[in-house]
């Protein structure tokens with residue numbers, strides 16, 4: 001049986017194996033899909049060990065997406081633009097193809113939820129692999145994106161990566177506290193990993209209002225700490241990242257098997273039976 005995996009650290013919380021099992025059942029394509037915990041300095045060793053033992057495709061998650069980009073022989077156009085890779089396919093030639101399905105997965109979920117339109121002004125929290133991977137599709141869709149990150153230099157690095165592309169800018173965290181009443185954001189996306197440790201990014205609560213859409217890339221059985229905080233400060237329209245996870249997984253499945261699963265059915269099933 002063809003073997004796939006998700007590699008990351010931490011990895012215990014990952015729901016990718018359940019989602020891929022649902023895709024397999026739906027499409028009748030059998031695949032083995034496992035979780036691999038990767039010690040922080042051991043990504044390349046673990047990855048090549050998996051490939052040597054028959055692995056033919058992988059999802060790469062926190063915090064290895066930039067490292068994954070570096071080991072690819074070929075890149076899809078969207079992976080090339082984003083500079084980060086979350087999906088890998090081993091080609092028949094044994095060369096490594098890298099893709100990024102996070103951005104398209106997020107955009108699809110935001111559209112399903114009606115959280116976005118082509119004039120949305122977006123505040124993006126975080127400047128890690130996930131943040132970098134989602135920017136290009138959002139800008140291409142027509143949105144304006146402002147990055148705010150705990151470490152300002154990491155946000156600056158993303159701006160440089162995209163060559164100062166139009167509609168993308170970054171702010172220092174302290175400046176967000178100064179200008180927060182002057183700029184209206186339609187959508188706030190938490191792409192930090194703060195929720196994993198039960199923390200909330202440090203941003204002014206005055207940004208939150210009943211009209212703003214609040215989206216956390218993290219997902220949880222209970223509401224994520226960030227979404228709880230948004231509700232306390234008046235948000236009415238919130239979502240965690242389970243829809244994105246399923247949408248991005250579907251594009252990975254497509255890269256590996258050439259079939260795109262029906263995600264609407266899976267998202268409905270996931271939420272109905274609380275498969276978190």
Ligand SMILES: NC(=O)c1ccc[n+]([C@@H]2O[C@H](COP(=O)([O-])OP(=O)(O)OC[C@H]3O[C@@H](n4cnc5c(N)ncnc54)[C@H](OP(=O)(O)O)[C@@H]3O)[C@@H](O)[C@H]2O)c1
Pocket residue numbers: 061062063064065102125126127128129130131149150151154191192193194195196199200201202217218219241242244245246248
């Ligand atoms: N739903 C989905 O399909 C999906 C897909 C991809 C990722 N994700 C989620 O997205 C999140 C980020 O993943 P990633 O791959 O981008 O991780 P990453 O590359 O390790 O980046 C982590 C980011 O979070 C920031 N951060 C960490 N702890 C923080 C805290 N306590 N307060 C404020 N900022 C903090 C870091 O800031 P510094 O730069 O200052 O270190 C960095 O910007 C994770 O929760 C992951 O599970 C979800």
